[in-house]
Structures are given as structure tokens and as C-alpha cells.
Amino acid sequence: MPAHLKVVALVGFMLVVVATPREWFAAYAFFLAVLVTVGAVARVRPGWVLKRMVVETPFVVFALLMPFIAQGPRVDVLGLSLSESGLLSAWGLLAKGTLGVIAGLLLAATTTPQELVRGLERLRMPEQLVQIMAFMVRYLEVVTDEMRRMAVARASRGFEARNPLHWPVLARSVGALFIRSFERGERVHLAMVSRGYTGRMPR
Amino acid sequence: MTTPVLDVRGLAFAYPDGHQALFGVDLHVHRGERVALLGPNGAGKTTLVLHLNGIHLAGAGSVTVSGLPVTKANIKEIRRRVGIVFQDPDDQLFMGTVREDVAFGPANLGLRGSALDAKVTEALAKVGMEDFADRPPHHLSFGQRRRVAVATVLAMDPEILVLDEPSSNLDPASRRELADILRDLDVTVLMVTHDLPYALELCDRSVILDGGIVAAEGRTVDVLSNADLMCAHRLELPFGFDPVAAAATL
Numbered sequence: 001m002p003a004h005l006k007v008v009a010l011v012g013f014m015l016v017v018v019a020t021p022r023e024w025f026a027a028y029a030f031f032l033a034v035l036v037t038v039g040a041v042a043r044v045r046p047g048w049v050l051k052r053m054v055v056e057t058p059f060v061v062f063a064l065l066m067p068f069i070a071q072g073p074r075v076d077v078l079g080l081s082l083s084e085s086g087l088l089s090a091w092g093l094l095a096k097g098t099l100g101v102i103a104g105l106l107l108a109a110t111t112t113p114q115e116l117v118r119g120l121e122r123l124r125m126p127e128q129l130v131q132i133m134a135f136m137v138r139y140l141e142v143v144t145d146e147m148r149r150m151a152v153a154r155a156s157r158g159f160e161a162r163n164p165l166h167w168p169v170l171a172r173s174v175g176a177l178f179i180r181s182f183e184r185g186e187r188v189h190l191a192m193v194s195r196g197y198t199g200r201m202p203r
Numbered sequence: 204m205t206t207p208v209l210d211v212r213g214l215a216f217a218y219p220d221g222h223q224a225l226f227g228v229d230l231h232v233h234r235g236e237r238v239a240l241l242g243p244n245g246a247g248k249t250t251l252v253l254h255l256n257g258i259h260l261a262g263a264g265s266v267t268v269s270g271l272p273v274t275k276a277n278i279k280e281i282r283r284r285v286g287i288v289f290q291d292p293d294d295q296l297f298m299g300t301v302r303e304d305v306a307f308g309p310a311n312l313g314l315r316g317s318a319l320d321a322k323v324t325e326a327l328a329k330v331g332m333e334d335f336a337d338r339p340p341h342h343l344s345f346g347q348r349r350r351v352a353v354a355t356v357l358a359m360d361p362e363i364l365v366l367d368e369p370s371s372n373l374d375p376a377s378r379r380e381l382a383d384i385l386r387d388l389d390v391t392v393l394m395v396t397h398d399l400p401y402a403l404e405l406c407d408r409s410v411i412l413d414g415g416i417v418a419a420e421g422r423t424v425d426v427l428s429n430a431d432l433m434c435a436h437r438l439e440l441p442f443g444f445d446p447v448a449a450a451a452t453l
Contacts, residue, residue: 137299190294194258
């Protein structure tokens, strides 16, 4: 399936999920079923998705807190006095958030970053933004590689970041990395200009 | 004699901060020649290279490519005629796949559709990388990336190929493979290098740039075997390398 259709489907799906009242429990079961079907058809391994759902953790913590701190009528669950509206809000946040994360992960699992960038381009995203994203995708690995090499070089000279006293060293490393990336940006631009680049990608 | 592909006359250039890098460079490269540009670090080699396709414009003197002067008005045609392969392939290869990267230059020249595809395939075949067209550049080995970088420039049908340190960071096998490719290309080459055996292997003629001027030029074997000249310009042969004996095996 072309990447731009997937992006449109994802955004559409999320709008529907967010707009669905949280009391319609059956609707959420249906949404989950849709995602599971998509995942099964695309042969995405459930483990792959589950492992990456860790990004949702902060929301889960917040959702778990809500029944305790929210106001209004209270109910007793397992001997704990919880707020009714808090429970409902927590359910809504958790359900919508989880569906969103799963849907996003399904897109990530079935689409390479390059395809995604091209899909956004077909959706008429402004050319400059698309170019910036494409460069980010391309150079992320180069920059992280550089970062890793700098860390190895630091460690080889006996450096270990154990406490805040060591932070200035890390800050300087980040600074150096920024300057190196900036200079690389200039060299890339030079190489592009040398091949006739005038500010627009040829198409 | 015919019009040289590259004709640099009295080229002088100072950076905006006042640092003068070139003090009147004269350099000619004729069609079909392979010329090595040698010189110590800071001699002005990179500055000179950036004049050849109009990234820098001459402060004094002139640069002419096959009769066409390097000026703002001619910049597009100049950049087609002069193909520069930069030292770090990661600077040169920035698209998602090898194919797109090789297509970038010719597409900027207005090539589209099947003509563009054919050009890309042809350029990749010249460097033996046609099987890697759909791979992302950062998944290739360093030597493969260097070869693709050469292809990105060959795809523009340049009249002269300018290589900045082509053998740097290559393992010996990749270095030799690149030499084989360069030798088989039917194109004029100017090669900036510190790798003197490589210069001897590939280039009949060498030019020494030092202190912003052309300090010497001649047959590569003569330049490399002139110990006084070499020493005066901080050039050193690898341990045990005898240029005369090596040249005899070519």
C-alpha cells in the first residue's frame, strides 16, 4: 500500500478514535479489532509492537494517578476509594493513547522512513519540511555514529559520567557534535551545489 | 594545441576574512589526461578545487573549462562540465537510495523519465555498483560509498572529473578497485592526493601546489624521484617506495 494512503488512514483513524465518546466501550473494542486485523494482515509480530509500546509509559502513570486525585462521587474498588469521573477519564486516556500508539507503530512497522517521507511529499507537505525530514532520516545514523565514536574516545581516556560534576564535559561534547554536524551540513550543501542544486529538489 | 579542458591562469583568491590562499596559480589539463595535484596540507588545494566549478569565483586571474569561463552567468553549464567528488562520501550521498542519489545531478540538469534511468544505470555500471541501486547509501561499505560518489558525478557527463583524496580511508583492495575503475573511465581527471604511489600509478603528470602557487610540475615519476623538490614541499614517499622501479612495472 502506498505510504501516503497509510498516513491518511492513520490520521483519519485517530480523529475518529479521539472523537468517540469514552462511554462507547463497544466502539473501542471494535477499534482494537481493526488494528489487530491490520497487524495480522501486514504480518507484524505482536512482540515487536509490545516492546515499543514502552513510549506510552508516562501516559499510563498519569492515567493511573487520575482516579486518586480527581474530584466528584467516589466508588470503592478493592478497598480503595476512587473518583468515578477520574476512573472514566483514566480509561479514556489509556484507551485512546494505546490505540494511537499501536496505530502509529503499525505504520512504522510497515513503512520505511524513506517511503514515509515520500508519502508526505505526495500529500503536498511543504517541500522544505519534506527536505528537512529526508535529511534527518539520512544523517541520523551518521550523527549517532559520530556521537558513539566521541563517547568511545572519551571513555578511552578514562572518562565516566557518574555525577553532575561531569556534566560540563558532556555539554562540551554536545557542543562539539553540534559544530561538526553544522560543518557537515555546509559540506553537504557544497556537494549538492556542485551537482547543480538551486534550492529545489528535481522531480 | 587544442583548447585545454581546464585552463587556470594567474588565479588569486583571498577569503573574506583576509586570509589569502592562492597567489597566482597557472594550471592546464588537456583532454584525456590524468593529472595529480600534490601538496602539503594548507597549500590551497581545496581552495583551488572549489574554484574549478565556481563555488569560489576568482579574485584575480581566470578559470576556463573547455573554453567557457567560470562566471556567475555560466555556473550551471560549468557545474555540468566539472564533476567534483568530495573526500567524505557521506557529504556527497544524501538521498534515501543510491539510485536517487545518482539521479540527483542529471535531474538538476533537466533529465527525466527513461533517459534519466538509463543515465543512472550507465553511471552505476561504470563503477560496478548497478546491483546496489535500491539500497540506502548508509548501508554500503565505505569503499562502495566512494564508488557511488564517483557515479553521482559521472552521471552528469562531466568533461573533467576532480577527485579530492580518492584513496583516503580505503582498504588496499578497495583502493585498487577504485584505481581500476578510474583507469578504465574515458574521462579527464584531476586528482588531489597525498597518496603518492596512487598518483604515480594513475597519473602521468603531477603538479605541486605549495604556498598558493604551482611550485613545480612534470612527469609524476620525475617529480617523485626528485628528492630535493619533494623535501622542499613537505612531500614524502612511503617507506621503501622507489618511484623509478615502480614506474618501470607500469
